Amino acid sequence: MAASEQSANKQYGGWNRRYKHESEVLGCSMTFTVYYPPAAEKGSVPVLYYLSGLTCDDQNFITKANAQRKASELGIALISPDTSPRANVPGEDDAMEVGSAAGFYLNATEGKWKQNYQMYDYIVKELPSVLSGLKGLNTQKASIMGHSMGGHGALVIGLRNPDKYAAISAFAPIANPSEAPMGSTALKAYLGDDKSHWKQYDATEIAKSYSGPGKKILIDQGTSDNFWKENLKPENFKNAAPKQLSVELRLQDGYDHSYFTMSTFIDDHVAFHAAQL
Amino acid sequence: MAASEQSANKQYGGWNRRYKHESEVLGCSMTFTVYYPPAAEKGSVPVLYYLSGLTCDDQNFITKANAQRKASELGIALISPDTSPRANVPGEDDAMEVGSAAGFYLNATEGKWKQNYQMYDYIVKELPSVLSGLKGLNTQKASIMGHSMGGHGALVIGLRNPDKYAAISAFAPIANPSEAPMGSTALKAYLGDDKSHWKQYDATEIAKSYSGPGKKILIDQGTSDNFWKENLKPENFKNAAPKQLSVELRLQDGYDHSYFTMSTFIDDHVAFHAAQL
Numbered sequence: 001m002a003a004s005e006q007s008a009n010k011q012y013g014g015w016n017r018r019y020k021h022e023s024e025v026l027g028c029s030m031t032f033t034v035y036y037p038p039a040a041e042k043g044s045v046p047v048l049y050y051l052s053g054l055t056c057d058d059q060n061f062i063t064k065a066n067a068q069r070k071a072s073e074l075g076i077a078l079i080s081p082d083t084s085p086r087a088n089v090p091g092e093d094d095a096m097e098v099g100s101a102a103g104f105y106l107n108a109t110e111g112k113w114k115q116n117y118q119m120y121d122y123i124v125k126e127l128p129s130v131l132s133g134l135k136g137l138n139t140q141k142a143s144i145m146g147h148s149m150g151g152h153g154a155l156v157i158g159l160r161n162p163d164k165y166a167a168i169s170a171f172a173p174i175a176n177p178s179e180a181p182m183g184s185t186a187l188k189a190y191l192g193d194d195k196s197h198w199k200q201y202d203a204t205e206i207a208k209s210y211s212g213p214g215k216k217i218l219i220d221q222g223t224s225d226n227f228w229k230e231n232l233k234p235e236n237f238k239n240a241a242p243k244q245l246s247v248e249l250r251l252q253d254g255y256d257h258s259y260f261t262m263s264t265f266i267d268d269h270v271a272f273h274a275a276q277l
Numbered sequence: 278m279a280a281s282e283q284s285a286n287k288q289y290g291g292w293n294r295r296y297k298h299e300s301e302v303l304g305c306s307m308t309f310t311v312y313y314p315p316a317a318e319k320g321s322v323p324v325l326y327y328l329s330g331l332t333c334d335d336q337n338f339i340t341k342a343n344a345q346r347k348a349s350e351l352g353i354a355l356i357s358p359d360t361s362p363r364a365n366v367p368g369e370d371d372a373m374e375v376g377s378a379a380g381f382y383l384n385a386t387e388g389k390w391k392q393n394y395q396m397y398d399y400i401v402k403e404l405p406s407v408l409s410g411l412k413g414l415n416t417q418k419a420s421i422m423g424h425s426m427g428g429h430g431a432l433v434i435g436l437r438n439p440d441k442y443a444a445i446s447a448f449a450p451i452a453n454p455s456e457a458p459m460g461s462t463a464l465k466a467y468l469g470d471d472k473s474h475w476k477q478y479d480a481t482e483i484a485k486s487y488s489g490p491g492k493k494i495l496i497d498q499g500t501s502d503n504f505w506k507e508n509l510k511p512e513n514f515k516n517a518a519p520k521q522l523s524v525e526l527r528l529q530d531g532y533d534h535s536y537f538t539m540s541t542f543i544d545d546h547v548a549f550h551a552a553q554l
Contacts, residue, residue, distance in 0.1 A: 009533055009535050009537040009538075010499075010501070010531045010532050010533065010537065010538070010541075011537035011538070011540065011541050012540075012541050013541075016537060063340075063341050063536065064340050064341060066343040066346075066540060068537075068540075069343075069540070222287075224287070254287045255287050256286055256287065258286050259340065260286040260287065260288035260293060260345075261286075261287070261288070263288060263289075263343060263345075263346070264287075264288050264289050264290075
């Protein structure tokens, strides 16, 4: 279904436009925001997807990360989707790791989740189709990044669809969810007890058997991030990656899990994607 | 009373530190945030006060304006106070223009407000004293800016204390509150019906009789700001200013009242103050 514009705010010469549309894949209304750089007024620009973390919606990245400054300069659109269906599934607000704002960018197969919680298909298939109906966006030239749960989403989606996304980057990604408490809780709820079904949504497991084309991956991890050692494990991902995946894992001294870290290094990420697009 | 640190987040090599202290002037606990640039670790740096607008607290500017990037580069600390006492005055949450998050940076003289709502004295006297107890800040070198209600605060406080603040800047300031619906509502509630008492807190009225030293003033006003014509009136201020007040009023085409506008032009403001400090 076509997206209808809900609001527009000018920034750095371009526009943040928030849209609402009916998602067939998710069975509910969904909201997302696009930042259009000034260059989008004269032609179609590449798109950089940003997948947000637990508890977020489409606005956190748009209001706090300040990625628009570099995106304006380099002529890239930023695509900020929501983090889960908003389908009023009973109990979806009960836990931080499962349910609303915790869609984990996967296709659920279990119980009450399987009807609506199909965020993998939403991000990979339906959202690009909706975006292709908007002016100024070249959805054939795409790249993907994310934060925390969204870093997990970016790695999984990027590696499983290497021809769709030019590059991958992440801040503090949940990079090996099968081996981490929060990730395991989510994977179990959405995919069931059989861990063999979890591998398709675990970036470290995907990396182990990756046989696709070469791909550059940039990861920033703050050393004062309380989630780092127990729940994120980006080192596991780097160690598992075959040589055609060029993984740069940067440890940022004293930085935490917040958007203050992201704003500090976001210019590097936007420029990294621009160089691959 | 000394300030105690509540949280610390690293950004652009410096630190956002949030503090709590008991305010004698306001008769309640108050929270404020300081951004320390990296230079504050090696010596004392000048301070730039930022006064926020209606409905805000100390966090809006810190999380959304992205002033820290330029402040880090130029070696200036950012001081972001709260917008009102938090003293549980009965009914203080009932109106947007009066009460909590709407202190209007004045000393109230009326009714239930006069005991706590003394934000002018808090910003001009008590807060600098509290800051002088923190390491790395040179509170003798200060400048002041603000947004909307906080733009009003910056103009009023800056012009009434020209020796304390090197320069003044504002985004979309309530620049002539006596002649505007929202400003009048607030001034009447805090200062009473006699409009002669309002002049000391109306930047346009202060400008008319200003006889102090020369002062540079930078104002950005978005042309798509819904509050502009009826409630802000920066043109009245510019027209009233005597020649020793060098007022640059920039109309920004298509920009609105939000922090998206502020982030777009914040580098200019931080650099403007740095040049005067």
